[in-house]
Amino acid sequence: MATGDDKDTALPSSCPRCGQELVRETTRSRRGTHEWRKCPDCAWMGRPDPKGAPILHPFHRPTGEEADCVFCGEEECNRASESFVWDGRLCEWIVCTACGRENVRRIGPSPA
Numbered sequence: 597m598a599t600g601d602d603k604d605t606a607l608p609s610s611c612p613r614c615g616q617e618l619v620r621e622t623t624r625s626r627r628g629t630h631e632w633r634k635c636p637d638c639a640w641m642g643r644p645d646p647k648g649a650p651i652l653h654p655f656h657r658p659t660g661e662e663a664d665c666v667f668c669g670e671e672e673c674n675r676a677s678e679s680f681v682w683d684g685r686l687c688e689w690i691v692c693t694a695c696g697r698e699n700v701r702r703i704g705p706s707p708a
Protein backbone atom coordinates (compact mmCIF):
# COMPACT_ATOMS: atom_id res chain seq x y z
CA MET A 597 0.00 0.00 0.00
CA ALA A 598 1.33 3.41 -0.92
CA THR A 599 1.21 6.03 1.76
CA GLY A 600 0.69 8.80 -0.81
CA ASP A 601 2.38 11.54 1.18
CA ASP A 602 5.85 11.18 -0.32
CA LYS A 603 5.93 13.25 -3.49
CA ASP A 604 8.71 11.06 -4.87
CA THR A 605 6.27 8.19 -5.21
CA ALA A 606 4.35 10.22 -7.78
CA LEU A 607 7.33 10.39 -10.09
CA PRO A 608 7.76 7.77 -12.79
CA SER A 609 10.05 5.06 -11.43
CA SER A 610 10.93 3.34 -14.66
CA CYS A 611 12.79 4.48 -17.74
CA PRO A 612 10.44 5.78 -20.48
CA ARG A 613 12.83 4.44 -23.10
CA CYS A 614 13.62 0.92 -21.94
CA GLY A 615 11.58 0.31 -18.77
CA GLN A 616 14.53 -0.20 -16.41
CA GLU A 617 14.21 0.99 -12.85
CA LEU A 618 15.54 4.54 -12.56
CA VAL A 619 18.14 5.40 -9.94
CA ARG A 620 18.30 8.66 -8.01
CA GLU A 621 21.32 10.89 -8.43
CA THR A 622 22.02 14.10 -6.56
CA THR A 623 24.56 16.65 -7.74
CA ARG A 624 25.91 19.14 -5.25
CA SER A 625 27.15 22.58 -6.12
CA ARG A 626 27.92 25.84 -4.41
CA ARG A 627 24.32 26.94 -4.96
CA GLY A 628 22.61 23.85 -3.65
CA THR A 629 21.65 20.44 -4.90
CA HIS A 630 19.95 19.12 -7.98
CA GLU A 631 18.09 15.86 -8.16
CA TRP A 632 18.06 13.60 -11.17
CA ARG A 633 16.80 10.20 -12.20
CA LYS A 634 19.06 8.09 -14.33
CA CYS A 635 18.61 4.84 -16.19
CA PRO A 636 21.47 2.44 -15.48
CA ASP A 637 20.81 0.67 -18.76
CA CYS A 638 20.38 3.19 -21.60
CA ALA A 639 21.66 6.30 -19.76
CA TRP A 640 18.34 8.15 -20.10
CA MET A 641 18.31 11.07 -17.67
CA GLY A 642 15.41 13.02 -16.23
CA ARG A 643 14.90 15.83 -13.79
CA PRO A 644 11.94 16.01 -11.41
CA ASP A 645 9.68 18.95 -12.18
CA PRO A 646 10.85 21.98 -10.13
CA LYS A 647 7.22 22.92 -9.41
CA GLY A 648 6.43 19.48 -8.03
CA ALA A 649 4.42 18.06 -10.92
CA PRO A 650 4.68 14.23 -11.10
CA ILE A 651 6.78 14.27 -14.25
CA LEU A 652 10.42 13.93 -15.23
CA HIS A 653 11.86 16.35 -17.75
CA PRO A 654 14.28 14.56 -20.08
CA PHE A 655 17.83 15.88 -19.98
CA HIS A 656 21.01 14.93 -21.81
CA ARG A 657 24.69 15.71 -21.67
CA PRO A 658 25.69 18.15 -24.39
CA THR A 659 28.97 17.58 -26.19
CA GLY A 660 31.90 19.83 -27.08
CA GLU A 661 31.73 23.49 -26.11
CA GLU A 662 28.06 23.12 -25.19
CA ALA A 663 29.10 20.95 -22.26
CA ASP A 664 31.23 23.68 -20.68
CA CYS A 665 29.67 26.12 -18.23
CA VAL A 666 29.81 29.76 -19.34
CA PHE A 667 29.52 30.93 -15.73
CA CYS A 668 32.17 28.97 -13.83
CA GLY A 669 34.27 27.70 -16.73
CA GLU A 670 34.05 24.09 -15.60
CA GLU A 671 34.27 21.64 -18.48
CA GLU A 672 31.85 18.81 -19.27
CA CYS A 673 29.53 19.82 -16.45
CA ASN A 674 26.41 21.01 -18.25
CA ARG A 675 23.18 19.13 -18.65
CA ALA A 676 20.61 20.28 -21.17
CA SER A 677 16.87 19.77 -21.40
CA GLU A 678 15.06 18.82 -24.55
CA SER A 679 14.66 21.85 -26.77
CA PHE A 680 11.50 23.93 -26.53
CA VAL A 681 10.16 27.03 -28.22
CA TRP A 682 10.18 30.17 -26.10
CA ASP A 683 9.70 33.73 -27.29
CA GLY A 684 9.85 32.59 -30.92
CA ARG A 685 13.22 30.90 -30.45
CA LEU A 686 14.30 27.33 -30.02
CA CYS A 687 15.82 27.06 -26.54
CA GLU A 688 17.35 24.61 -24.12
CA TRP A 689 17.39 24.75 -20.36
CA ILE A 690 20.98 24.40 -19.19
CA VAL A 691 21.96 23.27 -15.70
CA CYS A 692 25.58 23.31 -14.53
CA THR A 693 26.30 20.49 -12.09
CA ALA A 694 29.49 22.22 -10.90
CA CYS A 695 28.31 25.71 -9.91
CA GLY A 696 24.55 25.11 -9.95
CA ARG A 697 23.69 27.97 -12.30
CA GLU A 698 20.68 27.43 -14.52
CA ASN A 699 19.78 29.38 -17.59
CA VAL A 700 17.95 29.26 -20.88
CA ARG A 701 20.17 29.04 -23.93
CA ARG A 702 18.84 30.07 -27.30
CA ILE A 703 19.96 27.54 -29.87
CA GLY A 704 18.20 28.82 -32.98
CA PRO A 705 15.06 30.18 -34.57
CA SER A 706 11.73 28.51 -33.98
CA PRO A 707 11.27 25.52 -36.30
CA ALA A 708 7.65 26.43 -36.97
Ligand SMILES: [Zn+2]
Nearest residue numbers: 611614635638
Ligand atom coordinates in the same frame (compact mmCIF):
# COMPACT_ATOMS: atom_id res chain seq x y z
ZN1 LIG B 1 16.57 3.18 -20.05
Ligand SMILES: [Zn+2]
Nearest residue numbers: 665668692695
Ligand atom coordinates in the same frame (compact mmCIF):
# COMPACT_ATOMS: atom_id res chain seq x y z
ZN1 LIG C 1 29.06 26.25 -13.75
